[in-house]
Amino acid sequence: METATSMLQLGNFPVDKANYEEIKEYFSTFGLTPNQVKVFFYLGKVGQRSASDIAKAADIPRSETYHLLTALQNKGIVSATFEHPIKFSALPIQEAIHVLVSTETERLKKLKKSGPILEKLWEKIPGFSADPNEEPEEKFQVLQGGNQVNSKIFDMILNAKNECRILGSEKDMIKFYHANFLEALKERNIDYKILSPVSKKSQYIFKNMDKTKIKELCSTVKDNLCFLIKDDDEVLFFIKNSTGSNREMRAICTNSETIIYSKSLLFNNYWSNESIGDSN
Secondary structure: OHHHHOEEEEOOEEEEHHHHHHHHHHHHOOOOOHHHHHHHHHHHHHOOEEHHHHHHHHOOOHHHHHHHHHHHHHOOOEEEOOOOOOEEEEOOHHHHHHHHHHHHHHHHHHHHHHHHHHHHHHHHOOOOOOOOOOOOOOOEEEEEOHHHHHHHHHHHHHHOOOEEEEEOOHHHHHHHHHOOHHHHHHHOOOEEEEEEOOOOOOHHHHOOOOHHHEEEOOOOOOOOOOEEEEOOOEEEEEOOOOOOOOOOOEEEEEOOHHHHHHHHHHHHHHHHHOEEOOOO
């Protein structure tokens, strides 16, 4: 029974559920939905198939399958034939990752260029002006899904004036690396500090970074703890359900002084007690 429950069946193709869930989690950092991952994974493992074959194997309605295939084609990681019925195939995984990373890199470049232009255009149109002497209200925002969370993290990094501090597990840092967050940190003229387990598996992601700004987090810290603090005026922390099956990315972002203070206190305590990451 254990073997059966640990396997996921995509048509006639058996998949190790734990490995698949991990793959799905990494793909979510590139903005792919769970069903998009399922379709891409199936095509990547079984080869060229028609939409009806995919819908049946992945247990997804045929109408939705066409939408998923269109989205994957738009991302450049699935192609289609001219024959009838149309057959779809996935790019090899190395090429697919290259395409997804390149897309996110270009998106980051556009964000950097668009920000100042949008700001100037916005200021041209008169509107309500807040009282500069009024105390700012404490607010929070619930972020659901990889696109919302990743966009907010980019926003925090790009708008940081002095410092960003990040604490997270090895898996979190690998996700941040593939989403280009670490590259964005390096390019910004701000101070940054990173606390994370630094094993041989993850050392490559910090290869070109200042090792004095990275410290190894002790193994007793739970993997479900991950947060980013910007300039002591904003914090984003992940909400993780380590026992549930829902792997969709969720986070809360807030300017609450109390929450920022508690996260800063926690970060600074670990930072003062942990060791500098191995640069070899």
